[in-house]
Amino acid sequence: MLQPLEEIFARYSAVLLPVGTWEHDFLLQRFAREAAYAPGHGLLVLIPNLYSPEANVRILDPGDGVADALQRRNEWPGAIFSVRGENSFFVPFDEAYRAVAELRERDLLSVLDDARDRAAKQAAVAGRAHRRLLHLSDLHLGARQTDLRRTFLRSAVADIARSGEKLHRIVITGDLFDQPFSRHREQYTHFVNELSDLTQAEPIVVPGNHDQRIMGNKLGMFGNRRRQLIDLRWNRGPVHDEEAGIVFLCFDSSRTGTAARGGVGTDQLVDVASGYDAKRRISRYDDCLRIAVLHHHPYPYPQKGEVPVADERLSGRRWRPNRRFRERLLEMEDAEQFLAWCAARDVSLVLHGHRHRPRMIPASIKADEAPFGRHALLTVGCGTSLGAGGAPLSFNVIDWNPDAGNWSVVVMMSANDARGFRRVAIQAAPARDEEDW
Incomplete structure (x- = not known):
């Protein structure tokens, strides 16, 4: 054509x-x-x-x-x-x-x-005025195929940092290790230490289902194993990065749900909102970019009318809308409530993982507090950054300009054989008029 x-x-x-x-x-x-x-x-x-x-x-x-x-x-x-x-x-x-x-x-x-x-x-x-975030997900460290690709991913990320695009912070949206075993957690700790010289800020980390469930699944209490999370440094509730002008709202989306399903639960929404309101009284949040961070995807795969960010030649996988049973085992059970909460809390960006497919879904969510009763919300999924299960390797780069108030997301992907990362998509959002809020 x-x-x-x-x-x-x-x-x-x-x-x-x-x-x-x-x-x-x-x-x-x-x-x-x-x-x-x-x-x-x-x-x-x-x-x-x-x-x-x-x-x-x-x-x-x-x-x-x-x-x-x-x-x-x-x-x-x-x-x-x-x-x-x-x-x-x-x-x-x-x-x-x-x-x-x-x-x-x-x-x-x-x-x-x-x-x-x-x-x-x-x-x-x-x-120099921009702040760049590296979004990783679904590392599944401890699995053989992901361990082999650690050096390749780190080298690609280091190339971005050396190119002048200094990384301000790393965000990891769950499934840090493949199984909730101590040896897998130790490999994750080593990997994060390897990335520590790329940014001076502590990473933003939330857990996934594989970090606290055997093979990522549970039925009742069977399969539930949260022991490795006790010693793991992960984020709960709001984190205000004053230098970057960003507020991260961090959730454990594996707190509820059976099999590999998830949900944040009403109690966690209340906890995060309470912490946010308490910190907002002593810190200036008005001009900040608000980012919600969790593991599970708040929209089904694929969403009706969704356009994949990469073609099948790179992803090596077809979108199969008829696989509804599999989606039911992986879904986020309270997704609608979570998205409505994000809109009411003036969240502009949601970062997640879980399905090993990168995606970007712009939406207009009903919110009484927003101008014209609608709130613009972009949901961004990261694929598996170390190619778990034979999937392509993937990471996202979020570019935020706090002075101008505009931001963008770039999706980077490589075939599973490590032939090299390339930019497959970019989504850019305009600056928001703060006087409207």
Whole structure:
């Protein structure tokens, strides 16, 4: 389907795509026309598809320029340049206009080389204000196939940290080890210590069903084994990261439920709410990003109308909507209550694991306290970060700009044979107007 477009793009040395919202329509349309009539040859100018300022934007298989543009949404309008054989890059509008103006006196590739250098410096400066979280899940340490991939995952994460995208904190959403045995817990402890040099902050950790149930399942009290959680450092209730401007609301979703099912329970919701309210009286939460962290998925797999973030060639697994019986054994029993609680508590992002499939589900949840009675909530699932059960390896990177109030989530995946991580999807949320709350 894309072959005709690829043939057209191949005729040009570079492609220019203006980026912005409908508020920038006149400016970007005029800029696109001027760029299209610039002297010289080899530049293809695309007419922009402009977004609503309030839109959540998702792009599958994004390039470097697209990802950077979405993470720097507060700097729109701007433009993405893509040079044949090289990575694309994003520049704010003034720099894009400068590059087009220079085409009157210089050749295309030399102008874009200089624009790329300036863009790299601007991106480095812009990145200093951002806080990046690494979201891992379903490590299942102690299982042979996951132990073999520890070094590969750590190397990939270290590459991100070295690239200038400093990691502020690591979040792990359960199934830390494969069985609730001491030797498995010790392997998890070693692994977390290996990651400790990547960030100075303590990791945010919640348990999963495999951390407290034999083979992840229980019937009544049979299979329940919480002994390893006693010595494990995991988070309960609210955690305020003042430097990052984030409040984490942490839940043990394996507290209730049989088999591999879960639920947080009303008592835990009350406990977390009480702790949140008590801390809010002495700390400023108004401008913080609120993130709920748990293991179980609050939406069934697959959700009706859900679009997978990665195609089957990478995931190696098909979505099977007819496997309802299996889903019933894994579901979160009080998911509707939990999501309503998140909406009422002004949570913007939910992080979970459990199903070994990455996903992103934007939703509008009824909330009487919210403007127009609806609250925007993005639920993000992480796959298995160490490839448990032969699944692809997966982790997410959350980019939060506390100064601008906007954030994004990038899904990274590798085939199970460790052929290399690549960016498979990005979802970006706009800044919220705090005056509306």
